[in-house]
Amino acid sequence: MTGSRLSRRSALGLIGAAGAVGVTGGFAAGATRDDAPATEDRVVPFHGPHQAGITTPVQQHLYFASFDLTSTADRDDVRSLLADWTDAAARMTRGEEVTAEGATGGGPYKPPDDTGEALGLSAHALTVTFGFGPSLFDDRFGLADRRPRELVELPSFAFDLLEDRYSGGDLCIQACAEDPQVAVHAIRNLSRIAFGRAQVRWTQLGYGRTSTTTKAQATPRNLFGFKDGTANVFGTDTADLERWVWSDGSDQPWMAGGSFLVARKIAMLIESWDRVRLEEQEAIIGRDKGEGAPLSGGREFTDPDFDVVSTQAGGPAIPMTAHMRLAHPDQNGGARLLRRGYNYVEGNNDLGQLNAGLFFLAYGRSPQQFIDIQRSLATDALNEYIRHIGSAVFAIPRGIRPGGSVGDGLFG
Amino acid sequence: MTGSRLSRRSALGLIGAAGAVGVTGGFAAGATRDDAPATEDRVVPFHGPHQAGITTPVQQHLYFASFDLTSTADRDDVRSLLADWTDAAARMTRGEEVTAEGATGGGPYKPPDDTGEALGLSAHALTVTFGFGPSLFDDRFGLADRRPRELVELPSFAFDLLEDRYSGGDLCIQACAEDPQVAVHAIRNLSRIAFGRAQVRWTQLGYGRTSTTTKAQATPRNLFGFKDGTANVFGTDTADLERWVWSDGSDQPWMAGGSFLVARKIAMLIESWDRVRLEEQEAIIGRDKGEGAPLSGGREFTDPDFDVVSTQAGGPAIPMTAHMRLAHPDQNGGARLLRRGYNYVEGNNDLGQLNAGLFFLAYGRSPQQFIDIQRSLATDALNEYIRHIGSAVFAIPRGIRPGGSVGDGLFG
Numbered sequence: 001m002t003g004s005r006l007s008r009r010s011a012l013g014l015i016g017a018a019g020a021v022g023v024t025g026g027f028a029a030g031a032t033r034d035d036a037p038a039t040e041d042r043v044v045p046f047h048g049p050h051q052a053g054i055t056t057p058v059q060q061h062l063y064f065a066s067f068d069l070t071s072t073a074d075r076d077d078v079r080s081l082l083a084d085w086t087d088a089a090a091r092m093t094r095g096e097e098v099t100a101e102g103a104t105g106g107g108p109y110k111p112p113d114d115t116g117e118a119l120g121l122s123a124h125a126l127t128v129t130f131g132f133g134p135s136l137f138d139d140r141f142g143l144a145d146r147r148p149r150e151l152v153e154l155p156s157f158a159f160d161l162l163e164d165r166y167s168g169g170d171l172c173i174q175a176c177a178e179d180p181q182v183a184v185h186a187i188r189n190l191s192r193i194a195f196g197r198a199q200v201r202w203t204q205l206g207y208g209r210t211s212t213t214t215k216a217q218a219t220p221r222n223l224f225g226f227k228d229g230t231a232n233v234f235g236t237d238t239a240d241l242e243r244w245v246w247s248d249g250s251d252q253p254w255m256a257g258g259s260f261l262v263a264r265k266i267a268m269l270i271e272s273w274d275r276v277r278l279e280e281q282e283a284i285i286g287r288d289k290g291e292g293a294p295l296s297g298g299r300e301f302t303d304p305d306f307d308v309v310s311t312q313a314g315g316p317a318i319p320m321t322a323h324m325r326l327a328h329p330d331q332n333g334g335a336r337l338l339r340r341g342y343n344y345v346e347g348n349n350d351l352g353q354l355n356a357g358l359f360f361l362a363y364g365r366s367p368q369q370f371i372d373i374q375r376s377l378a379t380d381a382l383n384e385y386i387r388h389i390g391s392a393v394f395a396i397p398r399g400i401r402p403g404g405s406v407g408d409g410l411f412g
Numbered sequence: 413m414t415g416s417r418l419s420r421r422s423a424l425g426l427i428g429a430a431g432a433v434g435v436t437g438g439f440a441a442g443a444t445r446d447d448a449p450a451t452e453d454r455v456v457p458f459h460g461p462h463q464a465g466i467t468t469p470v471q472q473h474l475y476f477a478s479f480d481l482t483s484t485a486d487r488d489d490v491r492s493l494l495a496d497w498t499d500a501a502a503r504m505t506r507g508e509e510v511t512a513e514g515a516t517g518g519g520p521y522k523p524p525d526d527t528g529e530a531l532g533l534s535a536h537a538l539t540v541t542f543g544f545g546p547s548l549f550d551d552r553f554g555l556a557d558r559r560p561r562e563l564v565e566l567p568s569f570a571f572d573l574l575e576d577r578y579s580g581g582d583l584c585i586q587a588c589a590e591d592p593q594v595a596v597h598a599i600r601n602l603s604r605i606a607f608g609r610a611q612v613r614w615t616q617l618g619y620g621r622t623s624t625t626t627k628a629q630a631t632p633r634n635l636f637g638f639k640d641g642t643a644n645v646f647g648t649d650t651a652d653l654e655r656w657v658w659s660d661g662s663d664q665p666w667m668a669g670g671s672f673l674v675a676r677k678i679a680m681l682i683e684s685w686d687r688v689r690l691e692e693q694e695a696i697i698g699r700d701k702g703e704g705a706p707l708s709g710g711r712e713f714t715d716p717d718f719d720v721v722s723t724q725a726g727g728p729a730i731p732m733t734a735h736m737r738l739a740h741p742d743q744n745g746g747a748r749l750l751r752r753g754y755n756y757v758e759g760n761n762d763l764g765q766l767n768a769g770l771f772f773l774a775y776g777r778s779p780q781q782f783i784d785i786q787r788s789l790a791t792d793a794l795n796e797y798i799r800h801i802g803s804a805v806f807a808i809p810r811g812i813r814p815g816g817s818v819g820d821g822l823f824g
Contacts, residue, residue, distance in 0.1 A: 061619075063757070112690040115682075116637025116701055120630060180619040181633070184757050188766065192686055200764035205757050207473075207592040207619060218532060221593070225528025270527075274604055278524040289528055345475070345596050345617050346758060352612035354600065 039178045042125040046093045048399045049257045050246065051406075053127030054338065054363050055235035057214045059176040062206030062342040063183040064263070064359065065191065066133075066169030066392055067198040075141045077197045079411050084193050085130065085173075086405040089186070095123035098189045115192065118185035124178040128186055130406045131172040131261050131394030146410050148252045150260060150366040151395045158378040159388065166265045166390025169201045174261075174361070176340075180207070202390070204265065206342020206359045213340060219292060219300065223268050223343055223356055224385070226285050227292035230300055231328070233338040244336045247365050249398070254409025257398035259363045262337075262370040265344075265390030268357040273385045283313070284381040286322030294318060304328065321381040331376050335369040337362040357386070367393050451590045454537040458505045460811045461669045462658065463818075465539030466750065466775050467647035469626045471588040474618030474754040475595040476675065476771065477603065478545075478581030478804055479610040487553045489609045491823050496605050497542065497585070498817040501598070507535035510601045527604065530597035536590040540598055542818045543584040543673050543806030558822050560664045562672060562778040563807045570790040571800065578677045578802025581613045586673075586773070588752075592619070614802070616677065618754020618771045625752060631704060631712065635680050635755055635768055636797070638697050639704035642712055643740070645750040656748045659777050661810070666821025669810035671775045674749075674782040677756075677802030680769040685797045695725070696793040698734030706730060716740065733793040743788050747781040749774040769798070779805050 044052050069078065088098045097114040137147035175186040184205075191200050210222045211229030214236070222228040233240045249256025273281070282288050286295055286304070294304035296317045306325055310317040318325050329336050340363070345356040362370055377383070397407050456464050481490065500510045509526040549559035587598040596617075603612050622634045623641030626648070634640040645652045661668025685693070694700050698707055698716070706716035708729045718737055722729040730737050741748050752775070757768040774782055789795070809819050 112693075112701075114637075115686050117633045117635050119633060119637065119702065181755065184619075184635075184755075184768075188682065188686075191764075192683075200760050200766075203757075203759050203766075205619070205759070207596075207617070221529045221531060223529050223596075225526075225531065270600065271604075274527050274600075281524075289524075290531065343593065343596075345615075347615050347617070348612050352603075354612075354615075356596075 040124050041095075041122050042178070043094055043123040044125050044127050046090045046128070046400065047402050050399045051129045051258070051396060052093070052399075053129035053174055053176055054245070054259060054340075054396070055213055055241065056125075056127050056176070057217060057235065058209040058212050058340045059125050059127070059178050059183075060207075060209060061177055061180040061183050062204070062209075062359070063175045063180070063187045064204040064206070064361075065173050065175075065187045066201045066203070067171040067173070067191075067194060068201045069136075069141075069170045069198045070196065073197050075143075075411070078136070078141055078143075081194055081197045082130070082407045083405045085190055086400060088190060088193055089128035089130075090400075092118075092182075092186050092189070093123060093126045093128060095121075095126075098193070115185065115188055117188075118182050121179055121182055121185075124182040126175065126177040126182050126186060128190070129174040129176075129396065131174070131396045132407065133169045133171060133392065133394050135168070136170045143410060146252060146254065148247070148255050148260075148395050150247075150251070150368065151393065152367060154262070154367065154371065154391055154393055157374050157388065159383045159386075160391070161387045161389055162391050163389050166202055166204075168392050169394075171198060172261070172263070172392065172394045180205075204263075204342075204344060204359050204390075206344050208343045210341045210343055210358055211339040213338065222358055223270060223345075224273050224281070224285075226281075226287065226289055227300065228341070228358075229339050230287075230292055231324075231336075233336050240336060241338070243365075244369065245338050245363050245365055247398075254397055254407065255395060259338075259365060259396045260367050261394045261396050262360075262362050262364070262367055263390070263392045263394070264360040264388050266358045266360050267355070267387045267389050269385045269387070270354045270356055276385075283319050284321075284323060284385075286318045286324030294324065295322070306330065319381070321379055323377070323380050323382040326376045326380050327373055332369075332373050335364075335372050337364045337369055337373070339363075363396065452536050453507075453534050454590070455506055455535045456537050456539050458502045458540070458812065459814050462811045463541045463670070463808060464505070464811075465541035465586055465588055466657070466671060466752075466808070467625055467653065468537075468539050468588070469629060469647065470621040470624050470752045471537050471539070471590050471595075472619075472621060473589055473592040473595050474616070474621075474771070475587045475592070475599045476616045476618070476773075477585050477587075477599045478613040478615070478675075479583040479585070479603075479606060480613045481548075481553075481582045481610045482608065485609050487555075487823070490548070490553055493606055493609045494542070494819045494822075495817045497602055498812060500602060500605055501540035501542075502812075504594075504598050504601070505535060505538045505540060507533075507538075510605070527597065527600055529600075530594050533591055533594055533597075536594040538587065538589040538594050538598060540602070541586040541588075541808065543586070543808045544819065545581045545583060545804065545806050547580070548582045555822060558664060558666065560659070560667050560672075560807050562659075562663070562780065563805065564779060566674070566779065566783065566803055566805055569786050569800070571795045571798075572803070573799045573801055574803050575801050578614055578616075580804050581806075583610060584673070584675070584804065584806045592617075616675075616754075616756060616771050616802075618756055620755045622753045622755055622770055623751040625750065634770055635682060635757075636685050636693070636697075638693075638699065638701055639712065640753070640770075641751050642699075642704055643736075643748075645748050652748060653750070655777075656781065657750050657775050657777055659810075666809055666819065667807060671750075671777060671808040672779050673806045673808050674772075674774050674776070674779055675802070675804045675806070676772040676800050678770045678772050679767070679799045679801050681797045681799070682766045682768055688797075695731050696733075696735060696797075698730045698736030706736065707734070718742065731793070733791055735789070735792050735794040738788045738792050739785055744781075744784050747776075747784050749776045749781055749785070751775075775808065
């Protein structure tokens with residue numbers, strides 16, 4: 001296995017020189033090949049003022065992992081782990097193999113350094129996004145004074161049925177890519193690098209995006225068959241990003257340009273939903289199913305008018321308990337979130353019903369935005385058909401400078 | 413929701429007329445648009461002498477479901493279910509919505525007929541392949557005299573750790589597509605159509621192919637990082653297909669052009685494997701990891717030479733216990749299989765280890781081919797790193813004629 005700085009594809013000679021150019025010249029090389037590199041060759045820059053994987057156009061596949069530090073891990077272990085993770089993530093997002101050469105102290109990930117299942121695959125727009133859970137700021141690591149004041153444990157909400165096995169974590173990694181093997185490979189190798197310092201607490205595979213962060217992508221549908229994320233904060237909404245997504249670092253300078261992530265595993269009662277009449281489904285959501293337009297009229301991106309009365313319904317066209325009404329910024333002091341959730345399907349239960357749902361991922365400049373909206377959803381008609389079974393919250397540090405490590409500023 | 417014979421995309425007006433042409437003109441329309449339709453618009457013909465989804469170039473995503481007939485289902489229910497499934501599958505493989513209009517007796521799948529999560533997605537090369545388990549031929553359905561003599565329950569093998577929850581079934585459906593939502597949508601809607609007649613016994617999501625049935629696709633890698641399926645029966649190997657994959661119907665005419673499917677859920681002990689040195693991994697498999705060449709020399713597709721001695725190893729270059737040696741046709745009376753398995757990843761266990769592996773799918777003209785090869789693998793060095801946890805066998809009936817139903821000939 002080569003350890004040189006070649007892409008996984010070119011190292012194996014599977015593509016010709018022309019094909020290799022796009023992924024070997026560094027993190028921005030995707031742009032040098034032509035204006036629109038093939039999806040498989042797309043390289044998303046790892047470095048920048050914000051971490052990749054937040055405003056990045058949402059990739060088709062997700063593999064998400066929550067980690068706990070081992071009981072013997074100390075402050076130096078946290079620091080070295082973050083440095084090793086950064087090094088390996090930067091390589092993998094360029095389509096390169098993991099090697100131990102850049103790892104602190106030689107790295108524990110031998111033999112062979114890279115597990116190999118992504119050999120022959122290029123970058124596939126891989127992004128790797130790191131986060132820190134509230135428990136990272138325990139006294140044990142001497143980080144209590146670096147804890148962002150916004151980073152609170154989420155309160156209990158109506159209808160919560162949370163399970164420990166899908167919740168919490170000291171650290172998280174969100175890997176998104178256009179090829180699932182590339183995302184799985186990233187988490188697997190980062191887990192391996194963590195050996196002895198941190199171990200996987202839970203993971204989540206997501207197989208299709210349910211939101212988009214660019215209007216160049218059509219709004220995808222969730223497993224209830226409705227478009228999801230129509231009213232998202234998009235990557236081009238600079239003012240909204242500053243107002244609702246990016247931390248200004250006024251509390252903790254290492255968070256300037258960072259964000260906060262709320263992850264919720266939401267089981268969907270598919271078979272119950274599938275027995276609901278179309279008109280009732282639409283009343284529960286507040287939008288029509290085909291187009292995704294608000295029930296007050298218009299097209300998908302038309303602003304809803306909550307005052308419109310439907311003579312047919314004998315009340316508001318968008319019912320008072322409609323999901324879209326209660327989640328809308330107008331109901332929540334204007335609060336918005338950048339969502340990039342994924343569908344999941346995990347077989348079936350003993351009754352033959354699907355274990356499936358939405359792995360909800362939302363970025364905001366404070367978890368309070370999610371808390372406010374989720375409280376507003378206490379009377380949501382959709383609650384009859386969903387169950388929140390997992391929950392976690394993470395601080396997402398600012399972007400990483402070339403040569404730096406994620407969480408620079410935590411230890412200074 | 414429209415019930416007309418329009419594609420899901422064109423029905424919603426999401427693409428212009430030019431884009432819609434490729435998927436609305438019937439099952440072969442993909443070829444009328446241009447020589448190489450975009451992946452998303454590719455339509456695989458549903459009808460033909462063999463069922464689609466066997467020699468079809470392996471798609472990226474799988475959703476597989478095993479069903480049990482309900483305790484009250486009778487012969488007529490089986491017959492009507494197969495007719496309804498055929499109708500709905502034919503529609504979905506054309507990128508159309510499911511409707512009840514063609515269903516026997518109006519169909520039970522109301523409201524709305526289609527669950528909607530694939531609205532806006534075109535065919536994505538969807539194939540739907542049906543199979544019949546040994547228990548379908550119980551006296552209860554009056555089908556005992558139609559049972560193919562090859563359709564036996566698999567014997568126990570060394571290292572089997574089979575679990576009921578991943579094994580068996582009266583019926584199966586293999587849905588493969590280039591988009592996971594399209595495959596999931598197909599199984600979900602077919603499950604719904606079965607309501608009251610059959611229910612899901614187990615399902616399996618596969619997120620990346622581990623084999624290929626055309627040399628136009630590079631050989632993919634399994635989760636041990638090795639190329640898998642190098643020595644597959646390819647869709648162009650006409651003589652091998654006749655000899656090893658297609659039933660001649662000499663026992664049961666309704667099986668002429670059909671096949672037999674063995675499905676095995678094989679857990680892979682990823683963390684143990686990742687600690688094995690590269691040289692040892694290669695000795696266990698019998699091939700080198702980068703290229704996939706036999707350890708006796710050459711390139712990926714070079715025939716292995718089992719007599720070559722390695723002075724370094726002090727014995728055969730391809731060890732006697734190497735997986736590739738024991739699985740090779742030379743060791744098994746020439747027997748070959750057409751494999752189209754998929755990787756799976758399903759979170760992790762309490763120790764933080766990945767629940768992951770290979771969902772092995774192999775087609776042959778008799779399950780005996782698999783039985784012979786699997787017995788040969790009793791001394792396979794790979795057994796230390798894998799566990800067979802699920803098993804099922806199905807007769808795959810011949811292809812479906814336009815206007816006909818899967819299993820035509822079962823009831824005549």
